Amino acid sequence: MPQCFATEQQIKYLTLLSEKFPTCQAVFTEVINLEAILNLPKATEHFISDVHGDFEQFDHIINNCSGVIRERVRAVFRHRLTPSEQAELCTLVYYPDEKLRRIKETKQDTPSWYRASLGMLIELARYLSDAYTRSKVRKAMPVAYAYIIDELLHASPGEQADRAAYHGRIIESIIETGSAGHFIRSLASLIKRLAVDHVHVVGDIYDRGAHGDAIVDRLLRYHSLDIQWGNHDICWMGAAAGSAVCVATVVRNNVHYDTLDILEGSYGIQLRELALFAEKTYRDGESLSPTEKAVSVIMFKLMGQVIARRPEFDMGDRLLLEHVNAERGTVRIGGHEYELTTKDFPTLDLKHPYELTEDEQRVVTSLVDSFTNSRRLRRHVDFLYEHGSVYLAYNGNLLFHGCVPMRKDGSFRPIRVGDRHIAGRAYLDACDRIARRAWHDHSEETLDWMWYMWCGLSSPLAGRKVKTFERTFVKDRSTWVEDQDPYFELACRPDVCQHVLEEFGLYGDGGHIINGHTPVSKASGETPIRGAGKRLVIDGGFCRAYHSKTGxxxxxxxxxxxxxxIKAHRPYDEIGDVVADRGDIYSDDDQLEVNPRPLKVADTDTGAHIRAQIDDLTALLDAYRNGELPERGDAA
Structure with a gap:
């Protein structure tokens, strides 16, 4: 009798695995395939952060693959195309619809133009496909044309001459049947898909810019990505889950940045109750509009209610409405009196400063109902939950938007969550769980935490004392300065960065912390590279509102x-300029690290998963060979 090497539990697992690989030959084939994948080049990852609603800028960066398309075009065609011709080809890849429309309008849509363009796109796609298995490339192709594109891409060097006429005939047929435009669009999509294998969005999709919804729509169509939630994102998520204070905060931010169209036009949020209430209650003609004053006071009242019922948030110093003197137009903060931008506080009752009036409650109820019943917003927030998290450890790097709360000595600061204090990775894990519970159970406690993660000093997404009251109502800008968690200063030291990486299970010298959240002012000489290269802060101000600050x-x-x-992108104006003038977002490229040898899939997290699969398949093969499991053969 054959000796049994596997446990009963292992046999159950191997039995399930045998349904997919029923014979030794099937196992051999899969192991050979997986071993081959391990030796492919490591795929390209792109990391971006803090896009803040600037869709045009974001969309162009996605379309030009952060300049990688231009680099690959130069690599393939530098000896055959002029810089102007290379730019034309890049534009065709970035915006095929717009470029094809312009080609037709200018009567350049001749068979020779289509023939040349298709040939160059096929050559570029073939060059990029070398980093992937043929199976993966085929899966990336548009289904309707997958067979034909596969034929055009894959020809071994020895048969190039023999197949040239065959490929030429395929291209002529494409042109003759009027399908050239469709094929150009399909090839452009494939090229962009192959140029960047995976995108990481390190937080803050929403606010400041007007089109966070369009960015999410673009990401919904992207082939492979993950998201680390930013504090602006978590506030929108809390609003969609039904947090009244998050709702008021989102509305206030969009009123302040004059981006109400995303609420009314994109998500169908009804603002009529708020507008009518503000018009009849607050004075016009001041630096703040009646609507901004109305929603701000509502927000600060709701904040006060949360702070009162959550003493663990330790935010008593944010209870400022009770220190407002509307007659004098001042507020007392930290023992000092400061002048306010307005004396217009008609709904403020200093005996009950955080109590909503009936009219205010009606406005809040209307807004919360509108947020929670927006189908499009729910779909977008579902997507943020499905692809997002508070942090991610990926290929040796640690990604999170803000900070890991620390003491000044560099140790992880314990934070009270429920009835216990937790620190470091355990705290970030707890925040992730709370956020997911908020979306499902809508409990008051979890919704309060969603607001805290937006603005709390110990929030891993914020890490600073957000002073919205001072920035809204106080003239003296010295009061606007926001205290930050010690992490932001300490993580400029390589030893602290290593301490953080090891807390999340990333040992060795090759790991990096990748953050967003704090804009890097390149114009002032700041650098995104911190901690001797161990920490990278990639908030460079995608949103136009930040361009003057970051440079x-x-x-x-x-x-x-x-x-x-790391690429620092230069601003550009409109997509029309890109198409008409062969423009682009150009970038300054800083090489941070050069690998001593090119990395392979075997060196990545994917490689570790593949090796685990090979181990399982090897165990299945042993089970077949020693008789613990029968091969299924044709009966399978």
Missing amino acids: IAGYTLIVDANGMR
Whole structure:
């Protein structure tokens, strides 16, 4: 009798695995395939952060793959195309619909143009496909044309001459049947898909810019990505889950940045009750509009209610409405009196400063109902939950938006969650669980935490004392300065960065912390590289509101087989300029690290998963060979 090496539990698992691989030959084939994948080049990852609703800028960065398309075009065609011709080809890849429309309008849509364009796109796609298995490339192709594109891409060097006529005939047929435009669009999509394998969005999709919804729609169609929630994102998520204070905060932010169209036009949020209430209650003609004053006071009242019922948040110093003197137009903060921008506080009752009036409650009820019943917003927030998390450890790097709360000595600061104090990774895990519970159970406690994660000093998404009251109502800008968690200063030291990485199970010298949240002012000489390269802060101000502050239009961190580099993007104006003038977002490229040898899939987290699959398949093969499991053969 054959000796049994597997436990009963292992046999159950291997029995399930045998349904997919019923014979030794099936196992051999899969192991050979997996071993081959391990030796492919590591796929390219892109990291972006703090896009803040600027859809045009974001969309162009996605379309030009942060400049990678331009680099690949130059690599393939530098000896055959002029810089102007290379730019034309890039534009065709970025915006095929717009470019094809312009080609037709200018009567350039001749068979020779289509023939040349298809040939260059096929060559570029073939060059990019070398980093992937043929199976993965085929899956990335548009279904309608997958067979034909597969034929055009894959020809071994020895048969190139023999197949040239065959490929030429395929291209001529494409042109003759009027399908050239469809094929150009399909090839452009495939090229962009192959240029970047995976995108990481390190927080703050929403607010400031007007089109966070369009960014989420774009991400919904993206082939492979993950999201680390930012504090602005978590506030929208809390609002969609029914948190009244998050709802008021989202509305206030959009009123302040004059981006109400995302609420009314995109998500169908009804603001009529708020507008009518503000018009009849607050004075016009001040620096703040009646609507901003109305929603701000409602927000601060709701904040006060949360702070009162959550002493563990330790936010008593944020209870400022009770210190407002509307007659004098001042507020007392920290023992000092400061002048306010307005004396217009008609709904403030100093005996009950955080109590909503009947009219205010009616406004809040209307807004909460509107947020929680918006189908499009629910779909978008579902997507943020499905693809998002508070943090992610991926290929040796640690991604999170804000901070890991610390003491000044560099130890992790315990934070009270429920009836216990937790710190470091355990605290971030708890915040992740709370956020997910809020979406499902809508309990008062979890919804309060969603608001705290938006603005709390010990929130891993914020990490600072957000002073919205001072920035809204106080003239003296010295009061606007926001205290930050010690992490932001301490994590400029490599030893502290290593301490954080090890807390999340990332040992060795090759790991990095990748953050967003704090804009890097390149114009003032700041650098995104901190902690001797162990920490990278990639908030470069995608949103136009930040361009003057940062001096750039955002960063993209690129990690590929050869190393790690960061691109600082220059601002551009309109997509029309890109198509008409062959324009682009150009980038300054800083090489951070060069790998001593090009990395392979075997060096990544995917490689570790594949090796585990190979181990399982090897165990299945042993079970077949020693008789513990029968091969299923044709009966399977």
